Amino acid sequence: MNKQFDNNSVGDDGRDYEFCASHDFYGHSACPGCGEKILFRHMLDVLGPETVMVVPAGCAAVTDGVFPHSLSPVPYLHVPFGATASAAAGVRAGLDMTGRKDVTVVAWAGDGATFDIGMGALSAIAERNENILYVCYDNEAYMNTGMQRSSATPRGCWTTTTPKSRLKEEPKKDIDAIMIAHRIPYLATGSPAYLDDFKAKVEKARDTDGFKFLHLISPCPPGWRSDPSDSIKLARLAVESRVFPLYEVRNGVDYKITMQPEQCSVSEYTSCQGRFAYLKSEDSERLQAETDQAWAELERKEK
Amino acid sequence: MKKVISGNEAASIAVKLSRVQVISAYPITPQTTISEKLSEICGSGELDARFVKVESEHSAMATLIGASSTGSRTFTATSAQGLALMHEILFWASGARLPIVMVDVNRAMAAPWTIWCDQTDSLAQRDTGWLQFYCWSNQEIIDTIIAAYKISEQLLLPSMICYDGFFNSHTHEVADIPDQELVDSFLPARQAEYKLDTKDPHTFSGGTLPSMFMEFRYKVQKAFERAPELIESVYSEFDQKFGRRYNPVESYFVDDAERVLITSGSSASTAYHTVRMMRDEGEKVGLIRMRQLRPFPEAELFRAIPKGALVGVLDRNLSPGTGGVWTQEIRAALGRNNINLSLHEFVAGLGGRDISENNIREMFAGMKAADGKRQSINWIGLNR
Numbered sequence: 001m002n003k004q005f006d007n008n009s010v011g012d013d014g015r016d017y018e019f020c021a022s023h024d025f026y027g028h029s030a031c032p033g034c035g036e037k038i039l040f041r042h043m044l045d046v047l048g049p050e051t052v053m054v055v056p057a058g059c060a061a062v063t064d065g066v067f068p069h070s071l072s073p074v075p076y077l078h079v080p081f082g083a084t085a086s087a088a089a090g091v092r093a094g095l096d097m098t099g100r101k102d103v104t105v106v107a108w109a110g111d112g113a114t115f116d117i118g119m120g121a122l123s124a125i126a127e128r129n130e131n132i133l134y135v136c137y138d139n140e141a142y143m144n145t146g147m148q149r150s151s152a153t154p155r156g157c158w159t160t161t162t163p164k165s166r167l168k169e170e171p172k173k174d175i176d177a178i179m180i181a182h183r184i185p186y187l188a189t190g191s192p193a194y195l196d197d198f199k200a201k202v203e204k205a206r207d208t209d210g211f212k213f214l215h216l217i218s219p220c221p222p223g224w225r226s227d228p229s230d231s232i233k234l235a236r237l238a239v240e241s242r243v244f245p246l247y248e249v250r251n252g253v254d255y256k257i258t259m260q261p262e263q264c265s266v267s268e269y270t271s272c273q274g275r276f277a278y279l280k281s282e283d284s285e286r287l288q289a290e291t292d293q294a295w296a297e298l299e300r301k302e303k
Numbered sequence: 304m305k306k307v308i309s310g311n312e313a314a315s316i317a318v319k320l321s322r323v324q325v326i327s328a329y330p331i332t333p334q335t336t337i338s339e340k341l342s343e344i345c346g347s348g349e350l351d352a353r354f355v356k357v358e359s360e361h362s363a364m365a366t367l368i369g370a371s372s373t374g375s376r377t378f379t380a381t382s383a384q385g386l387a388l389m390h391e392i393l394f395w396a397s398g399a400r401l402p403i404v405m406v407d408v409n410r411a412m413a414a415p416w417t418i419w420c421d422q423t424d425s426l427a428q429r430d431t432g433w434l435q436f437y438c439w440s441n442q443e444i445i446d447t448i449i450a451a452y453k454i455s456e457q458l459l460l461p462s463m464i465c466y467d468g469f470f471n472s473h474t475h476e477v478a479d480i481p482d483q484e485l486v487d488s489f490l491p492a493r494q495a496e497y498k499l500d501t502k503d504p505h506t507f508s509g510g511t512l513p514s515m516f517m518e519f520r521y522k523v524q525k526a527f528e529r530a531p532e533l534i535e536s537v538y539s540e541f542d543q544k545f546g547r548r549y550n551p552v553e554s555y556f557v558d559d560a561e562r563v564l565i566t567s568g569s570s571a572s573t574a575y576h577t578v579r580m581m582r583d584e585g586e587k588v589g590l591i592r593m594r595q596l597r598p599f600p601e602a603e604l605f606r607a608i609p610k611g612a613l614v615g616v617l618d619r620n621l622s623p624g625t626g627g628v629w630t631q632e633i634r635a636a637l638g639r640n641n642i643n644l645s646l647h648e649f650v651a652g653l654g655g656r657d658i659s660e661n662n663i664r665e666m667f668a669g670m671k672a673a674d675g676k677r678q679s680i681n682w683i684g685l686n687r
């Protein structure tokens with residue numbers, strides 16, 4: 001059952017900036033060091049109680065709690081795996097038709113639900129410019145079912161379906177480019193290591209009409225074979241190595257890199273994760289070259 | 304007001320009269336003209352509804368899952384492959400107790416490709432937890448959709464209204480279109496007890512353990528067991544308001560009948576015509592028309608079957624490896640009630656093949672006294 005929220009933390013502008021802090025946020029069953037729960041909590045701090053969540057199968061579905069318990073302080077609608085985007089469009093339509101246009105509808109889905117099984121429906125709501133905030137917490141594999149590869153899994157990565165004998169051979173699908181090609185009003189990337197940057201983007205997304213897409217890097221200690229206490233460090237190294245650059249794009253054309261920390265090498269990011277333990281030196285060099293090329297491309301687009 | 308309309312126009316008119324708030328659909332023959340008409344009346348403002356134009360039927364039903372969870376009244380229509388693509392979400396709709404109403408314009412399932420009628424598409428969804436109604440006229444399509452909203456919203460179960468592709472969907476006939484005020488008095492705005500509400504936040508359809516899941520399914524079954532009484536009261540009120548009486552099972556010329564055919568949909572129209580002709584010729588034949596598959600109206604069916612009559616079932620569908628679905632359903636109900644009655648099983652009209660007056664006569668001629676042998680499928684109109 002959802003807990004009622006208190007109003008102790010309402011700011012001068014009437015918004016509940018400490019919404020989740022004031023709400024105990026107790027009892028989730030996520031693994032220690034899970035990026036998703038940190039991101040969820042801080043997103044809700046910005047969005048506040050006038051929010052409805054639409055959540056497909058995945059980590060966020062099972063870690064919210066087992067019936068009748070639920071961690072969420074806002075309405076939370078579970079939906080089938082490939083149904084996220086369409087169900088969110090239905091929630092939007094239903095709220096609009098019953099006089100609740102001011103409520104923010106958030107689709108909150110992992111990379112499997114977003115890059116793979118929900119891709120067609122995601123493309124459809126982007127093309128229709130539905131007034132929805134779609135957030136992908138990307139832990140780069142089907143972590144909830146036990147670390148199977150998704151199209152978000154990086155090249156050279158170990159998963160249970162890309163075992164040591166056959167590591168993933170294909171590069172990660174460029175979901176941002178796909179969404180940008182839909183010329184959506186707002187797209188941004190985010191990391192739990194840069195919360196101010198993330199929260200500013202949630203606020204911009206909330207205040208933008210039409211379709212918004214946030215792509216978040218979400219460290220996963222069991223899947224990444226990393227230490228739970230390293231999650232924030234890894235979320236920072238992902239940005240510093242430029243494997244996961246922080247930027248935003250308006251209307252598919254207006255690029256802005258929002259964080260330019262001093263660069264570290266890709267191997268600094270990969271070396272503390274067991275999932276990259278089987279990378280050979282030439283694979284690492286290739287990853288570094290691809291990352292540098294993508295960053296140069298991003299800088300070119302920003303100009 | 305009486306108008307000459309097609310079956311699909313009848314469905315659109317009923318959606319408008321029911322003041323549906325969210326519609327979502329994807330084009331598929333022979334449903335498409337419903338979507339086209341609804342697009343027009345939503346576009347012009349004649350109906351104040353949001354029409355979400357999705358990229359697949361899976362998404363059409365998923366959209367209604369979201370919309371219905373907000374407390375809105377919702378509608379979609381589909382056929383065949385589209386209905387099959389929704390299969391996963393159909394279970395979700397009933398498990399989440401959402402009173403979604405959908406039209407399925409019956410069309411055979413490919414392969415090979417066909418756009419023509421049989422009922423295999425909707426009958427294959429019998430285990431998904433949807434109420435299922437079968438219509439034979441455009442009047443019945445209008446009236447059943449309006450009644451279905453009232454039934455669904457009280458039982459918290461979704462409803463599927465089925466009628467035959469082209470034979471019903473594209474055939475024009477006279478229908479009496481009810482006044483909006485009268486429909487409003489029969490079907491007030493939906494009042495959802497549970498919905499997505501930021502003032503009263505709840506989590507819906509979250510994970511359950513083996514210690515809980517069975518109780519959810521038990522409650523769905525209990526709702527189906529309550530359905531016959533509720534459906535009866537809704538049909539009575541409908542009759543009082545609109546002057547048209549409906550029943551889950553309709554029977555014609557059965558009182559003294561020696562041979563009875565059970566069927567549904569447009570096949571029943573042809574059978575009705577044939578039975579009247581045969582009655583004029585002095586044959587003691589009768590017709591029973593199934594208007595409902597779920598809940599299965601066994602009490603009404605057994606009341607309609609005359610004592611001692613030979614009984615045949617006309618199935619415009621096939622469950623390969625067993626036979627016609629209506630036959631299987633009726634046999635199961637007979638067994639459940641310890642009634643020893645031999646059924647003649649007729650499979651005909653698959654993939655839109657005509658079921659003619661002669662075919663129906665052939666079925667009556669084929670009904671012979673039970674000889675204790677195993678009954679097998681009688682294929683009617685098959686080119687061997």
